[in-house]
Amino acid sequence: MSIPEHVLVVGASAAGLTTAEALRRKGFGGRLTLLGAEDAAPYDRPPLSKQVLSGAWEPTRAQLRTADALDALDAEFLLGDPAVALDAGRRSVRTAFGAAVTADAVVVATGLRPRELPGQDGLRGVHVVRTVADALALRSDLLGAGRVVVVGDGVLGAETAATARSMGPAVYLVGPQPAPMTGQLGPLAAGHLADLHRRNGVALRTGVLLDALLSRDGAVTGVRLSDGEELPADVVVAAVGCSPATDWLADSGLVLDDGVVCDARCRAAEGVWAVGDVARWHHRGLGRLLRLENRTNATEQALAVAGDIMGEDRPYVPVPYFWTDQYDVKVQVFGLLSAESRAEVVAGDPAEGRFVVRHEGPRGPVGVLGWRMPKQTRLHRASIVDHYTRPLENAAP
Amino acid sequence: MKITVDEEKCCGAGQCVLIAPEVFDQRDEDGIVVLLDAEPAAEHHGLVRESASVCPAAAIHLDEA
Numbered sequence A: 001m002s003i004p005e006h007v008l009v010v011g012a013s014a015a016g017l018t019t020a021e022a023l024r025r026k027g028f029g030g031r032l033t034l035l036g037a038e039d040a041a042p043y044d045r046p047p048l049s050k051q052v053l054s055g056a057w058e059p060t061r062a063q064l065r066t067a068d069a070l071d072a073l074d075a076e077f078l079l080g081d082p083a084v085a086l087d088a089g090r091r092s093v094r095t096a097f098g099a100a101v102t103a104d105a106v107v108v109a110t111g112l113r114p115r116e117l118p119g120q121d122g123l124r125g126v127h128v129v130r131t132v133a134d135a136l137a138l139r140s141d142l143l144g145a146g147r148v149v150v151v152g153d154g155v156l157g158a159e160t161a162a163t164a165r166s167m168g169p170a171v172y173l174v175g176p177q178p179a180p181m182t183g184q185l186g187p188l189a190a191g192h193l194a195d196l197h198r199r200n201g202v203a204l205r206t207g208v209l210l211d212a213l214l215s216r217d218g219a220v221t222g223v224r225l226s227d228g229e230e231l232p233a234d235v236v237v238a239a240v241g242c243s244p245a246t247d248w249l250a251d252s253g254l255v256l257d258d259g260v261v262c263d264a265r266c267r268a269a270e271g272v273w274a275v276g277d278v279a280r281w282h283h284r285g286l287g288r289l290l291r292l293e294n295r296t297n298a299t300e301q302a303l304a305v306a307g308d309i310m311g312e313d314r315p316y317v318p319v320p321y322f323w324t325d326q327y328d329v330k331v332q333v334f335g336l337l338s339a340e341s342r343a344e345v346v347a348g349d350p351a352e353g354r355f356v357v358r359h360e361g362p363r364g365p366v367g368v369l370g371w372r373m374p375k376q377t378r379l380h381r382a383s384i385v386d387h388y389t390r391p392l393e394n395a396a397p
Numbered sequence B: 001m002k003i004t005v006d007e008e009k010c011c012g013a014g015q016c017v018l019i020a021p022e023v024f025d026q027r028d029e030d031g032i033v034v035l036l037d038a039e040p041a042a043e044h045h046g047l048v049r050e051s052a053s054v055c056p057a058a059a060i061h062l063d064e065a
Ligand SMILES: Cc1cc2nc3c(=O)[nH]c(=O)nc-3n(C[C@H](O)[C@H](O)[C@H](O)COP(=O)(O)OP(=O)(O)OC[C@H]3O[C@@H](n4cnc5c(N)ncnc54)[C@H](O)[C@@H]3O)c2cc1C
Pocket: A010, A011, A012, A013, A014, A015, A016, A035, A036, A037, A038, A044, A045, A046, A047, A048, A049, A081, A082, A083, A084, A109, A110, A111, A112, A129, A130, A131, A156, A245, A248, A275, A276, A277, A278, A292, A293, A294, A295, A296, A298, A321, A322, A323, A324, A325
């Protein structure tokens, strides 16, 4: 395949912008167009549930690049106009305002859309957290709130509960797992996280689902849980996961199955790539399809996609990584942990509130988790690289 | 090339250290980036640009003048 003359990136956030930058850095001199649904200049999402929500940062601080750096990219930005259809064969995209853009290469970088709670639509006081507007709307409601219920015990729910608590109100964190983030951290660290939340005054409700939102006169008044308990609330946060933003691709001819399905080089079709939270690609080291919802993947996969567009022709085989900041604790996870893997403390001491845990699977170490020990955690990452990058032997094709 | 880092934005991911260990390190206690060489030799420039681009906090700024 020859190097394209015009690259169109749909989705102008972490993954899309980094793809564009990496293309230029790798010497792409052709035409570059970025199409984005949001009006704002590209910004970063991790600070939204942390510094932007707490008010420690002005929202502009979360911008990914300065205006000068965006200018230097020599790209055409079409912002505030979402793509509504792709013809993958012709590599042509249509927008909500009726523009049509045809390119030699199309990169899908449209990320995720938060799931809503049943009955949430139109109800005052119920919030999701995905965009800067979401974060600011939640912040303004939290400032006057007495009681907050966060529904969802994954990373976003746990982080939002921590930040909300630091702003004053009483906070409940509700979810189906035995402890928040058990699926992502494993039982040992998740137990420490539960303690951390309790010590900071968050009330946990574990092993329960939301049964219904309670409301009066169009405003939320609380929640009822699956065990029958009712919790009053002025503010409810829906942190029950996200779905890939692929509705606009329904008639594109691309394979959609929990994301845009791609090969090992993140190609979804001839001349079409997917990158970031929306991409479900074949991870050669693991021998299966994988979709990651984390910040580091957005940039690393962007480099891989830009490289492939420029003809580097290498599979994308990253070691997954994410971090979360809650209260004064930074948790970092390299690899994919599971409840079945055996966890062993390899540095520090949980009793002292700083430690590194290694998770062992049947074929050797699969993950490293650090609790307030960033440097040591990174050093232990070396022990799991093989698991993700060495080709699978005897694996089914 | 002149490098500056924004310690307040840095989230201690250490991606920069993985890519360019001769230019970046991390503090022991909190993982925040430590700039070992603010004006690295030309042979490191490629990896430094990659670090800046991969940094998940957009905390590494390059002045290429
Ligand atoms: C509140 C919050 C906190 C987070 N904290 C962490 C963290 O601590 N650590 C971590 O590793 N990760 C974190 N993440 C995850 C991380 O931010 C994401 O992995 C990252 O943003 C993915 O980037 P992306 O570019 O793939 O997708 P997105 O950032 O979702 O960007 C997709 C863009 O595409 C646009 N778009 C969607 N549909 C269309 C369309 N039809 N046409 C045009 N444009 C469209 C969207 O408006 C959006 O701007 C957090 C996420 C959130 C929301």
